[in-house]
Amino acid sequence: MGDLLVLLALLWTSGVQAEEKHEPEEADYRLVGGASRCSGKLEMRLEEWKPVAGSDLILRDAVVVCERLGCGSALSLEEKLQSPLLPTWMITPRCLQSGKSLKECAYPGNLILALELTCSDSIRLLNGTSMCSGRLEVKSSQSDQSNRSWSSVCDADFDHKAAEVVCRELGCGPPVVLQGAFYRESEAATWTEAFQCAGDEFSLLHCRRSGSTRHTCPPGRAVGLTCSEPVRLVGEGASRCAGTLELKHQGEWKPVNFYGISYKRASVICEHIDCGSPVSIIDKGSSYKSVLGIRSDCLPPVHALRGCVSPQDASGISHVVCSDSIRLLNGTSMCSGRLEVKSSQSDQSNRSWSSVCDADFDHKAAEVVCWEHGCGPPVVLHGALYGESEAPTWAEAFQCAGHEFSLLHCRRSGSARHTCSPGRAVGLTCSEPFRLVGEGASRCEGTLELKHQGKWTTLGSYNLTSNEAALICKHLGCGSAGVLQLQRLPTMTMLTLVPECVSSGSALRECVSFLFSFHYVHLTCLGQSFQPIISVSDGNTTLDVQQLSIRVSRGSSFIISCSIQSQHLGGFFKLFFTSSNTAHSTIQPAVHHCAHFLFPKAEPAHQGNYSCVYVVTVFSQTTFSESHVLSLTVSDSTVHLIKVVLLPLTPPLLVAVLFSCWKVTRRQRRHRQDNMEMLQSNMSAAGGQTTEEEGTQEDEENSTSR
Numbered sequence: 001m002g003d004l005l006v007l008l009a010l011l012w013t014s015g016v017q018a019e020e021k022h023e024p025e026e027a028d029y030r031l032v033g034g035a036s037r038c039s040g041k042l043e044m045r046l047e048e049w050k051p052v053a054g055s056d057l058i059l060r061d062a063v064v065v066c067e068r069l070g071c072g073s074a075l076s077l078e079e080k081l082q083s084p085l086l087p088t089w090m091i092t093p094r095c096l097q098s099g100k101s102l103k104e105c106a107y108p109g110n111l112i113l114a115l116e117l118t119c120s121d122s123i124r125l126l127n128g129t130s131m132c133s134g135r136l137e138v139k140s141s142q143s144d145q146s147n148r149s150w151s152s153v154c155d156a157d158f159d160h161k162a163a164e165v166v167c168r169e170l171g172c173g174p175p176v177v178l179q180g181a182f183y184r185e186s187e188a189a190t191w192t193e194a195f196q197c198a199g200d201e202f203s204l205l206h207c208r209r210s211g212s213t214r215h216t217c218p219p220g221r222a223v224g225l226t227c228s229e230p231v232r233l234v235g236e237g238a239s240r241c242a243g244t245l246e247l248k249h250q251g252e253w254k255p256v257n258f259y260g261i262s263y264k265r266a267s268v269i270c271e272h273i274d275c276g277s278p279v280s281i282i283d284k285g286s287s288y289k290s291v292l293g294i295r296s297d298c299l300p301p302v303h304a305l306r307g308c309v310s311p312q313d314a315s316g317i318s319h320v321v322c323s324d325s326i327r328l329l330n331g332t333s334m335c336s337g338r339l340e341v342k343s344s345q346s347d348q349s350n351r352s353w354s355s356v357c358d359a360d361f362d363h364k365a366a367e368v369v370c371w372e373h374g375c376g377p378p379v380v381l382h383g384a385l386y387g388e389s390e391a392p393t394w395a396e397a398f399q400c401a402g403h404e405f406s407l408l409h410c411r412r413s414g415s416a417r418h419t420c421s422p423g424r425a426v427g428l429t430c431s432e433p434f435r436l437v438g439e440g441a442s443r444c445e446g447t448l449e450l451k452h453q454g455k456w457t458t459l460g461s462y463n464l465t466s467n468e469a470a471l472i473c474k475h476l477g478c479g480s481a482g483v484l485q486l487q488r489l490p491t492m493t494m495l496t497l498v499p500e501c502v503s504s505g506s507a508l509r510e511c512v513s514f515l516f517s518f519h520y521v522h523l524t525c526l527g528q529s530f531q532p533i534i535s536v537s538d539g540n541t542t543l544d545v546q547q548l549s550i551r552v553s554r555g556s557s558f559i560i561s562c563s564i565q566s567q568h569l570g571g572f573f574k575l576f577f578t579s580s581n582t583a584h585s586t587i588q589p590a591v592h593h594c595a596h597f598l599f600p601k602a603e604p605a606h607q608g609n610y611s612c613v614y615v616v617t618v619f620s621q622t623t624f625s626e627s628h629v630l631s632l633t634v635s636d637s638t639v640h641l642i643k644v645v646l647l648p649l650t651p652p653l654l655v656a657v658l659f660s661c662w663k664v665t666r667r668q669r670r671h672r673q674d675n676m677e678m679l680q681s682n683m684s685a686a687g688g689q690t691t692e693e694e695g696t697q698e699d700e701e702n703s704t705s706r
Contacts (some may be wrong), residue, residue, distance in 0.1 A: 002226060004493070005188070005200070005573040006630060008483055010225070015163070016678045017542070023148070025684055028044060028045055028102075028103060029041050029042070029043070029044050029045075029065065029068055029069055029094055030042075030049075030069075030071065030610075031043075031117060031119075034116075034118065034241075036067070036121050036609065037069075037071075037121075038071035038072070038118070038119040038120065038121045038300065039116075039117065039119065040116065040117070041080065041114055041115070041116050042065065042108060042114070042115045042117050043117070044089050044102060044103070046089065046103065046106060049573060050087055050088055050089050050093060051085070051086060051088050051089070051092075051115070052088060052089050052090075052102075052110060052113035052114065052115050052421075053068060053079075053088040053089070053090055053111040053113055053114055053115060054079075054090070054091055054092070054093070054115050055090065055091075055093070056092070056295060056305065057077065057091070057092075057093050057096075057115070057310070058093065058295045058298060058309060058310050058312065059074055059076070059077050059131065059306065059307050059308070059309045060074070060131055060304075060307030061077075061093050061096050061097075062074040062077045062119075063131070063407050064096060064101075064102070065102065065117060065119075066117070066119035066124075068101075068102065068197060068592070069119065069206070069418050071119035071120065071121060071124075071169050071171070072119055072121060072122060072123050072124035073119065073120045073123070073124045073125055073131060074117065074118075074119055074131065075118045075119060075120055075170065075171050075250070076118040076171070076249065076250050077115065077116075077117055077118075077248040077309070077311045078115070078116045078117075078311045079113040079114070079115060079116070079311040080113065080114055080115075080157055081112055082111060082112060082113070082114045083112075084456060085110060085112050086110075086112075086114075087108060087109075087110055088110065088111050089106040089107070089108065089109070090106065090107050090108070090109035090110075090111070091105045091106055092105065093625060096605070097636070105130070108562065108656075109276075109512065112484050113622050114569065116313065118406060119251075120169060120170060121139070122137065122138060122139045122140075122203065122204070122205050123137070123138055123139070123169060123170070123203075123204055123205075124136075124137050124139075124150070124271075125137075125170065125183075125225060126183065127183040127184050128183055128226070129304065130229075130304035130306070130307060131172075131304070131306055131307045132167070132169070132170065132172035132173070132227040132228070132229060132304075132306060133148030133177075133183070133225065133226040133227065134183050134224070134225065134435075135152065135182075135183040135186055135222055135223070135224050135225075136152070136153050136158075136166065136222075136223040136224070136225050137150040137151060137152055137153075137186070137188055138150070138151055138152075138153055138191050138204065138205070139151070147211055148358055149188075149189065149354070150188050150332030151189045151190060151191040151192075152186035152190055152191065152222040152223070153190075153195075153217075153222065153223045154189045154190055154191070154212075154215060154217035154218075154221055154222065154223070155178075155180045155217075155221050155222070155223050156194075156221070156390065157191065157193065157194035157195060157212050158178075158194075158195055158223045159176065159195075159197075159200060159596070161194040161197040161199040161224055162179060162197040162204065162207060163178050163227075164173040164197070165197050165200075165201050165203065165204050165206075165207060165228035166204050166227075167198050167225070167228075168201070169203045169204060170227065170230065170672065171230065171248065171249065171250070171251075172227035172228065172230055172232040172306065173225050173227055173228030173229055173231070173248070174227065174228055175225060175226065175228070176226050176227065176228050177224075177225070177226035178223070178224075178225055179224050180220050180221045180222055180223060180224055182224030182226070183224045185219060185220075185222065186217070190215060190216050190217045190222075190427040192212050193209040193210065193212055193214065194208060194210045194211075194212045195207050195208075195209055196208040196209065198605060200622050201628070206471065210620070212485075214606050215430055217572070219340050224320075228272075229247075229304075229305050230247055230248030230249075230306065230308055230633075231245070231246070231247055231305055231306075232245075232246050232250075232253070232273065232294075233245060233246070233269070233270055233273065233320055233322070234246050234253075236409035239324050239326075240273065240275070241270070241273065241275035241276070241322040241323065241324040242320070242321040242322065242324075243317055243319065243320070244284075244317050244318070245258060245269060245317070245318040245319070246307065247305070248627055249292055249293055249309065253290050254290055254291065255292070255317040255318075255319065256291070256292045256293075256294055256318055257283070257291050257292070257293055257316050257317055257318055258292070258318040258514075260295075261266030261281055261283075261318055261320075261513060262281075262498065262501070262511065262512060262514075263281060263334060263509055263510055263512055264280050264334070264501075264506070265511040266278035266281045266322075267321050267334060268305065268320035269305070269320055269322070270320070270323075272305070273705065275322035275323065275324060275327075276322055276323030276324065276326050276342075276373075276476065277322065277323050277326075277327055277328060277334055277373050277374075278320060278321070278322050278323075278327065278329070278334070278374075279319070279321045279322060279323055279372070279373065279374045279450060279453075280320075280321045280374060280453045280601050281319070281320055281321075281495070281514055282318075282319045282453075282514065283316045283317070283318055283319070283514045284316060284317050284319050285495065291316070291317060291424070291591040292309055293308065293309070293310040294308045295308055295310050302486075318514070323372055323373060323406075324342070324579075325342045325343075325408050325445060326339065326341050326342070326372060326373070326404065326406070326407050326408075327339075327340050327342075327353070327547070328340075328373065328386075328428060329386065329387075330387045331386055331429070332507070332511065333432070333506075333507030333509065334369070334373070334375075334507060334509055334510055335373060335376070335385070335388050335429070335430040335431070335432060335433075335507065335509060336376035336380075336428065336429040336430065337427070337428065338355065338385075338386040338387060338389055338425055338426070338427050338428075338449075339355070339356050339361075339369060339425075339426040339428050340353040340354060340355055340356075340389070340391055341353070341354055341355075341356055341394050341407065341431065342354070342557065344566050349593050352392070353425070354392050354393060354394040354395075355389035355392070355393055355394065355425040356393075356394045356398070356419060356420075356425065356426045357394070357420040357421075357424055357425065357426070358381075358420075358424050358425070358426050359397075359424070360394065360396065360397035360398060361381075361397075361426045362398075362400075362402060363378065363381060364400040364402040365398040365400040365407065365410060366378035366428055366430075367400070367402045368379050368400050368403075368404050368407050368409075368410060369401060369407055369428060369430070370428070370430035370431075371499075371587060372405075372406045372407060372673060373430060374433060374452070374453075375430035375431065375432065375433055375509070376430055376431030376432055376433045376434075376451070377431055377433065378428060378430050378431070379388050379429050379430065380424070380427075380428070380429035380430050381427075381428055381429075382427050383446055385427030385429070385464075386427045388422060388423075388425065389420070389425045393419050393420045393425075394415075395414070395415055396412040396413065396415055397412065397414075397415045398410050398412055398432055399411040399412065399413060399439055400457060414590075419507045424670075432475055432507060432508050432509055433449065433450060433451035433452075433509065434450055434451075434459075434472075434475065434509075434513070435448075435449050435451075435456070435476075436448060436449075436478075436523055436525070437456070438522075442475065443476075443525045444473070444478035444479070444524070444525035445523070445525065446522065446523070447520055447521065447522050447523075448461075448472070448497070448521040448522075448523055450495060450509075450512060450606075452495060452647035453573065457495055458489070458506040458520050459495055459496065459497050459512070459521060460489065460492070460494075460495065460496040460497070460515070460517025460519055460520055460521075461483045461486065461496055461497040461498075461499065461517060461519060461520070461521045462486070462496070462499070462517055462519060463499050464486065464497070464499050464502075464521065465484075465499065465503075466482070466484055467503060468484075468485075468499050468502045468503050469482035469483070469484035469523055470482050470504075471502055471503070472497075472502065472521075472523060472525075473523065473525035473526070474507065475507075475508050476525065478525030478526075479525050479526050480671060481525070481526040481625070482523050482524060482525045482526060482679035483524040483526065484521070484522075484523055485497065485520060485521075485522040485523070486519040486520070486521060486522075487520055487522050488518055488519055489517075489518055489519060489520050492516050492518050493515065494514060494515075494516060494517075495512055495513075495515075496512070496513055496514075496515040496516070497511055497513070497521065498511050498512075498513050498519045499512075511562070522551060526616075531564070531623065531625055531626075531627060532562050532563065532564045532612040532613070532614045532626070532627040533562070533563050533564065533612075533627060534560065534561070534562055534572065534610065534611065534612045534627040534628065535560070535561045535563075535631050536550055536552075536558055536559070536561075536630065537558065537559045537561065538552070538556060538557070538558050538559075549630075549631040549632075549633065549646075550630070550631070550632055550633070551632075551633045551635050552602045552632065552633070552635070552637060553602065553634075553635055553636075554602055554603065554604070554632055554634050554636050555601055555602060556601075556602050557598070557599060557600045557601060557602070557664055558599050558602060559596050559597065559598050559599070560575060560596075560597045560599070560610055560630070561596050561597070562575065562594065562595045562596075562597075562627065563593055563594040563595075564590070564593050565593065570589075570590065571588075571589075571590045571614060571615055572588065572589045572590055572595070572613065572614075572615055573587070573588050573590055573596075573612050573613065573614055573615075574586070574587050574613045575587075575588070575597050575610060575611075575612055576607050576610065576611050576612075576613060577608055577609070578608055578612055579607065579609070580608075582608075589615075590614065595612075602634050603634065604634050606632065607633055607634045608631075608632065609629050609630065609631050609633060610629070610630045610632060611623070611626055611629050611630065612626070612627040612674060613626045613627070617645070642655045643650070647648075
């Protein structure tokens with residue numbers, strides 16, 4: 001998303017610079033058939049004039065065209081049937097976002113749909129973070145186009161009523177910020193009249209105006225304006241935080257189809273309308289004649305949704321449910337953060353967010369909050385975990401039973417607190433609402449499900465890889481490796497896990513989108529302790545690799561054992577050996593998750609580094625993992641003992657030993673890559689086959705044993 005926004009910002013800036021440095025390129029582009037020269041069917045001339053058609057363009061892509069025509073901000077972008085079918089110039093959004101001109105992006109095509117564009121004629125917002133923000137500039141209403149120029153407006157000649165008119169004229173919501181120098185200084189001339197608007201005028205130039213003595217505007221006093229996005233949720237109930245997503249477009253509220261909407265994107269909507277976190281998302285059938293489409297790859301910040309509108313009519317409508325009175329801020333996922341609560345007053349303007357002191361909140365209340373957010377049970381309840389709060393303190397203590405529908409349905413008692421001590425505002429981490437459901441007893445194997453609208457729902461997906469399967473297992477607390485199957489559903493599912501989002505490291509719930517899928521995810525995680533343990537025994541004493549290095553006496557017998565905690569039977573262990581002049585391995589089947597390698601008589605040739613590799617095949621997919629490294633020394637002592645090298649040491653000697661072990665490990669790793677290649681080539685030999693070198697070693701050991 002960051003790269004896309006950077007490209008768009010560069011595009012926006014390049015368009016502004018082009019407007020300031022060049023005359024409008026009217027010889028190459030034009031809008032025909034509209035009410036003014038800034039509206040109509042878009043045509044472009046290369047060899048000849050032809051209509052322009054776009055492939056998956058959105059409204060913010062039209063900004064460049066409006067600027068090149070010397071018009072203001074883009075207001076609407078539509079596709080209209082042209083009859084008969086005519087040759088067209090085609091343009092793509094990717095080319096426009098690269099900063100190239102329309103002419104550079106054009107190529108011949110034949111489409112029955114042509115673009116119709118409406119730009120504002122006399123106002124524009126520059127250098128903003130969205131199509132509804134920026135530094136205001138106004139163009140005079142003279143009939144002579146060549147003498148019309150853009151002028152900035154001084155804040156002393158502009159007020160909130162005038163801001164309301166500008167926001168409405170640009171198709172945005174009411175103004176939220178009116179501040180000079182917010183969007184860089186202006187190099188344009190200063191508008192020489194003061195605006196005296198009533199607030200209901202059709203356009204800014206329809207307002208009454210009076211003469212102004214200003215010919216320049218002091219630094220930092222040019223009008224900068226941020227309008228709200230014209231977005232709302234409309235439902236059957238009383239809550240303004242749940243319902244059909246609608247966007248005001250060309251003066252009318254229209255339902256929106258946000259195909260591919262995810263919980264992460266829905267949080268943008270919820271935040272914008274001052275609600276809490278998204279609880280559920282769904283796409284419903286529609287009886288509406290006209291539904292606005294939102295391009296699926298458009299990832300807007302909180303105030304840039306309008307620029308994502310596509311000219312193509314969509315089918316179906318997006319339904320979003322946000323929490324009405326609670327939210328989690330500054331968390332690492334949608335299920336974590338600092339808790340804030342909003343009062344249940346009916347007057348929305350007087351409702352404000354408040355933090356909660358941990359003395360007025362307990363684990364039962366945390367269960368209610370997590371459930372209300374659509375998350376799993378609470379796992380961490382700790383103050384100051386997600387930053388300090390600047391919000392006022394909630395003045396009541398929550399006394400929840402744990403089964404309430406929402407936090408504000410809990411019993412409450414008065415609290416004497418008006419402030420919360422530093423570090424005592426409630427910080428909460430809820431678990432992710434996912435599970436694996438299968439026929440066996442293991443919670444780490446089965447079909448992936450999400451708790452959605454209070455019910456467990458099978459999740460669809462596509463193109464998941466073993467890397468993403470491992471990340472899912474990690475999220476579920478089932479280790480860092482998994483075996484994946486995508487199995488076909490008898491019917492399609494509408495909630496899908498997006499692989500690109502999972503691989504980015506995002507929380508799983510943020511990666512759930514409303515997308516159709518015919519496959520569900522069956523996953524077998526390979527356990528939390530999927531790392532073999534290597535140990536050595538002389539029959540009396542057992543030492544493991546935690547002691548880094550061991551010493552055995554020459555001629556004595558010893559056993560190296562490999563073991564693992566795994567939910568799968570079978571597989572085999574390979575014991576790798578490396579020394580300064582040789583490297584080889586030996587295979588033993590895993591019996592009850594263990595294998596024992598007997599050395600009847602310790603010889604100097606046994607001195608070196610050992611490690612265990614466990615190999616298992618599940619659903620035709622083979623995985624392996626390696627233990628820590630064990631360093632073994634064979635001494636000439638006549639006493640039959642295993643002595644630990646790392647006895648209590650002085651700090652300098654300890655450092656020296658650790659450094660020596662690091663060098664041994666480093667040397668062993670140089671051999672390990674070759675060993676792993678050998679392992680992969682021999683995976684089919686899991687039934688106990690060995691390489692020629694391994695077989696030689698085993699024969700020698702067996703003959704010694706006899």
